[in-house]
Amino acid sequence: MTMSKNKNNKSISLSDIVSRNIKNRRFKDYFTNGITSIFSFLCVLILALVIGYVLIEGSPYLTANFISTNYAQSSVTLKTDSEFVLDENRDYSDLMRYEDTVYSDKWGIGIKTKKDNDQNDIYYISEISVNSPFNDEIIRADDKSIFQITPDFYINYITVKTSDGMYITVFGNDEGGAEAIVSTLEQGIAIQDSDFKTLGGGIRSSLITTVILILFTIIFSLPLGVGGAIYLAYYAKNTRLTRILRSLVDMSSGIPSIIFGLVGAAIFIPIMSSMTGAVGGNVITGSLTLTLILLPTIVKTVEESIKSINPSLIQGSLALGASNFQTIFKIIIPNSLDGILNAAILSIGRAIGESAALVFAMGTLITAAPSLTSSNTSLAVHIWYILSGEHPAYGQACAISIMILCVVLVLSIISKVIPILLNKRKTKGVKQNVKPIQK
Amino acid sequence: MLNLFKNKKKENNTSLNNEMISNDKLPYSKEYTNEQVMFEVKDFNFYYDKKSKLALKDINLEIFKNKVTAFIGPSGCGKSTLLRCFDRMNELIQDSSYDGQILYKNKEIHSFNTIELRSKVGMVFQQPNPFPMSIYNNVAYGPKCQGLKDKKELDKIVLNSLKDVGLYDEVSDRLNISGSSLSGGQQQRLCIARCIAMSPDVILMDEPTSALDPIATQKIEELIKKLKEKYTIIIVTHNMQQAARISDYTAFFMLGELVEFNKTEEFFARPKNKKSEDYITGKFS
């Protein structure tokens, strides 16, 4: 009797407290709700601002030209032979006529307008008749060799010699445009001097280098990392040595990449140059350095994935008389594909985004021809380079950033899709709690 | 030093079941001379955790050819441990060690390499563990690992193995579906087929029916009875009725020691040891 009374008393007092506190607690709930939603909104806002800025600043610069041209300009000085005099009756009937092209009927060429990477008009020779002097009588000023001009070259200036021995020069960036160039050409009988340039400021070589860098990074880091992970997860006994090894692997994923860059530059570059004679950093030393950076992450990702394989599959394989080698290739690797693919994606993402380490280990010189033995830049280092000059090119940097962001987006989508695709297989697989036998 | 250690253990043993030890090392009378011996366990001790845990004490036992031998005993008495010693799967466990001998066809099992031994001594696990690959590839896994590439030969092996376990009629049209999409009982029979495909001498089974329903269990039991014509079978089971139904010999273990080994009928009808009797009558489990 007394017991039940006590109980009643208690519950009444509790409900009292509840009703007293309910307002207070509700208010606290609203408050925390409000604060957390404001914070998360801020986070999204910042992200949206960053991406918005990059998109708005960068998209006008993200043109086909920008991607397909090299950063460095090449220029060529051309002239006609000193004996050359333009005769009047050449047959230019093979010249194709287009509306947007201005033609010089005396020289048998057509000149077209396009925009360079800074949105300025530039002029280039788009049509050349077979009988035109531009076809086979224009020589380089330096070595007198015949030079076939291509649409890649735009006109910087042309100096013609007139029939009365005068020289007239027209510049590509003069007011008159293509018509002015043509009218100057029409007055000349020979070309005394001229300068043609290719468009610069593009990212072609950096883009190619980035692709090569990714390939080499994967070639170096994936087999090493997967091998290390298999060793740690499958072979290594749980001794003090392997525990130390494991914690070292864990620790090294926190080392700032610039330190790896330093080590890469100090070790790989001398080794490379003693082997190939290459001077300074290059794609190989860059990808070796990236491999250093990536190995801990790859080992960890793949090891986790191997450890999640049902141990009874591995035991089942061994119990059937399969060797360790066969078990690794038939059971372990196929069943840890998700981890391996994730590691590959991580490698690609890192190779695209890393700049600090590569500045030292691969170099900052943007070259026209990507090569394995000379300094080159990845897209991220390209950004670093064009921003570190006297006139930081924010537009172009943003354009590159758009490309990098797109790749990163695609990669993260792929990494989300892979487990779904592979899980179809895995969930079909055995999923019981078998007593794991520790190794 | 070692001798001392052994003597001490023998004393322990004697105190547990004195009447048997007095006549021979074997805790059973050697009246089965007409049987062919497949495995012979001699003075076998097994340790876990760097010798700190003795899991099997001074086991002496013979496993006879084309017979079903059941290992019974309370949980943790070392049945699985001994079973895993026969195909040396225990060596995967770090810090485990043993002394004594196990002879397979009169040769020390450690004189074989593990690949050779395990292709002759197959194992079926407590939980069905088909590989996440097609039924066909599951059964062909062992032969392929041994280097058999001939498609026709493989086909024949797969077909016969599936027929032997009675799975063929159930899956003949779906050999390409994943082995893990079968029912639990079918999966276990697939695992037995996978084992048979190696044409082993011995099949070790560790509680093969404990994860299955009664009907699937019955199928496996019938299968075991059929299989003993071709294979020597050692089965660990918690189910005494099962041991009585399917086995020819029964070994009863307690606390890492072999308490009694006898013909199954004898063992269940006239247990010689008080502890066996208590266990059979359900005084403890």
Ligand SMILES: Nc1ncnc2c1ncn2[C@@H]1O[C@H](COP(=O)(O)OP(=O)(O)OP(=O)(O)O)[C@@H](O)[C@H]1O
């Ligand atoms: N990997 C291991 N490491 C350490 N000790 C172990 C290990 N495996 C088993 N043991 C111990 O060895 C003893 C025997 O275990 P075992 O698995 O052989 O028993 P069991 O008779 O099969 O039991 P159950 O009927 O429950 O399966 C137990 O005390 C167990 O705790």
Ligand SMILES: [Mg+2]
């Ligand atoms: Mg067991």
